[in-house]
Amino acid sequence: xxxxxxxxxxxxxxGVHPTTREVLGTLPDxxxxxIGMLNVFIxxxxxxxxxxxxxxxxxxxxxxxxxxxxxxxxSPYWTHVVxxxxxxxxxxxxVIVGRSPLIPVSAGRPALGTWQGIYLLExxxxxxxxxxxxxxxxxxx
Amino acid sequence: xxxxxxxxxxxxxxGVHPTTREVLGTLPDxxxxxIGMLNVFIxxxxxxxxxxxxxxxxxxxxxxxxxxxxxxxxSPYWTHVVxxxxxxxxxxxxVIVGRSPLIPVSAGRPALGTWQGIYLLExxxxxxxxxxxxxxxxxxx
Amino acid sequence: xxxxxxxxxxxxxxGVHPTTREVLGTLPDxxxxxIGMLNVFIxxxxxxxxxxxxxxxxxxxxxxxxxxxxxxxxSPYWTHVVxxxxxxxxxxxxVIVGRSPLIPVSAGRPALGTWQGIYLLExxxxxxxxxxxxxxxxxxx
Numbered sequence: 458x459x460x461x462x463x464x465x466x467x468x469x470x471x472g473v474h475p476t477t478r479e480v481l482g483t484l485p486d487x488x489x490x491x492i493g494m495l496n497v498f499i500x501x502x503x504x505x506x507x508x509x510x511x512x513x514x515x516x517x518x519x520x521x522x523x524x525x526x527x528x529x530x531x532s533p534y535w536t537h538v539v540x541x542x543x544x545x546x547x548x549x550x551x552v553i554v555g556r557s558p559l560i561p562v563s564a565g566r567p568a569l570g571t572w573q574g575i576y577l578l579e580x581x582x583x584x585x586x587x588x589x590x591x592x593x594x595x596x597x598x
Numbered sequence: 599x600x601x602x603x604x605x606x607x608x609x610x611x612x613g614v615h616p617t618t619r620e621v622l623g624t625l626p627d628x629x630x631x632x633i634g635m636l637n638v639f640i641x642x643x644x645x646x647x648x649x650x651x652x653x654x655x656x657x658x659x660x661x662x663x664x665x666x667x668x669x670x671x672x673s674p675y676w677t678h679v680v681x682x683x684x685x686x687x688x689x690x691x692x693v694i695v696g697r698s699p700l701i702p703v704s705a706g707r708p709a710l711g712t713w714q715g716i717y718l719l720e721x722x723x724x725x726x727x728x729x730x731x732x733x734x735x736x737x738x739x
Numbered sequence: 740x741x742x743x744x745x746x747x748x749x750x751x752x753x754g755v756h757p758t759t760r761e762v763l764g765t766l767p768d769x770x771x772x773x774i775g776m777l778n779v780f781i782x783x784x785x786x787x788x789x790x791x792x793x794x795x796x797x798x799x800x801x802x803x804x805x806x807x808x809x810x811x812x813x814s815p816y817w818t819h820v821v822x823x824x825x826x827x828x829x830x831x832x833x834v835i836v837g838r839s840p841l842i843p844v845s846a847g848r849p850a851l852g853t854w855q856g857i858y859l860l861e862x863x864x865x866x867x868x869x870x871x872x873x874x875x876x877x878x879x880x
Contacts, residue, residue, distance in 0.1 A: 459774040459878045461845060492600040494637065494733060496776065498843050500852030502792025508698075510643025510689055515678035519686045520693065522675040527668065527809065534804040537797035545801045548792055552802065552836050554693050557790075559700060559841060561639050561733040563602060568731045570641030590850045592776060592843040594877075595735075596600045633741040635778065635874060648834060650784055656819040660827045661834065663816040668809065695834050700841060702780050702874040704743060709872045711782030736876075737741045 458493070458597045460486045464589040469504070469579040473517040476506070476589075477574040481567070484591055493562040493595015497575055500588040503547035505555025505578040510570070517576075524550040524580070547580035554578060562595055599634070599738050601627045605730040610645070610720040614658040617647070617730075618715040622708070625732055634703035634736015638716055641729040644688040646696025646719040649710070658717075665691040665721070688721035695719060703736055740775070740879050742768045746871040751786070751861040755799040758788070758871075759856040763849070766873055775844040775877015779857055782870040785829035787837025787860040792852070799858075806832040806862070829862035836860060844877055 464483045480497055499506050509520055528549045530542040537545045558575055561568040577587065605624045621638055640647050650661060669690045671683040678686045699716055702709040746765045762779055781788050791802055810831045812824040819827045840857055843850040859869065
């Protein structure tokens, strides 16, 4: 059983955005999977997807604070600055904290822990629409 | 061929712990796979799994030293500190160094390099049990 | 449909190297896949593979500059220094910026974004040959 669907997330603001609901809403067929896997793949590299653990605003703010502090927009060693000071740091942050989440599916649902979710991490000040490719495969129930 | 099994790792101490043996012991069916994939997914986000390269204690200590130095528990920008100073830094470290290892399977065995293994990275001082979901799929031999 | 092939990349220089062409050239069967997945797994852990976003030399240089700055070869806390000062930092960098890229396949082609590619990140000064295991699975067209 294979399903593949595109999901577009319109121009998110800089920050951490929950997207589990959008992902699952795009893949209703997941409910018929006994055992399987779900991959969430972002087709840009200045934003990222991650599987993180807590939707409370303080936690989300903190998860964004570290990359902003560790990958500084004013570092003297950047050479590719033509698209603005947030451009290359956004790519580097996406490499460090980004994943293409791969999530096991059990009995029709993603086997996420209680506090886990899928989040879009937007590191550009004015990001464009983010295209995500969802692929699920498995054994039908 | 699909197999899915839960694995619980009881309250690991803070540090880097080899877990390849526990993972493979939980999935005896892997031996019958000609080509396949194995995913090791942790259902908490203040600890992480990673595929790293050397079991010698010095290497393991060093792999833990960098995140401890780079993600400081006393950073002034943390806001979510209610569960102790190791809480949010543990989540951030898990995002940076954590993976849900996805490992190719060849002729019944994970195709890891000579020095590679699966490790649990526990970043909390007093972590609870860590629940791991193992999923393997492939073509039978 | 399962395909698995080994790819050896001979002694790359320290730096960021495009490898999309080598990967796809090793897997001609991908063209017959309607929906599927492609995993690119490196069997060493002092180098890494990543899916990054831009082949221009400036961008590639910048993507290498941050890990070199953040994971310093002269940090006082390294204990495993027997193989040279670039050894343990290379392992740590590979953990931070490395992935085993997992890429959706659509209509016979990897569903990468316009600017995305697969890159080898070599962090050793004198790395040896890097062995990569390619695994693709999916539904035939």
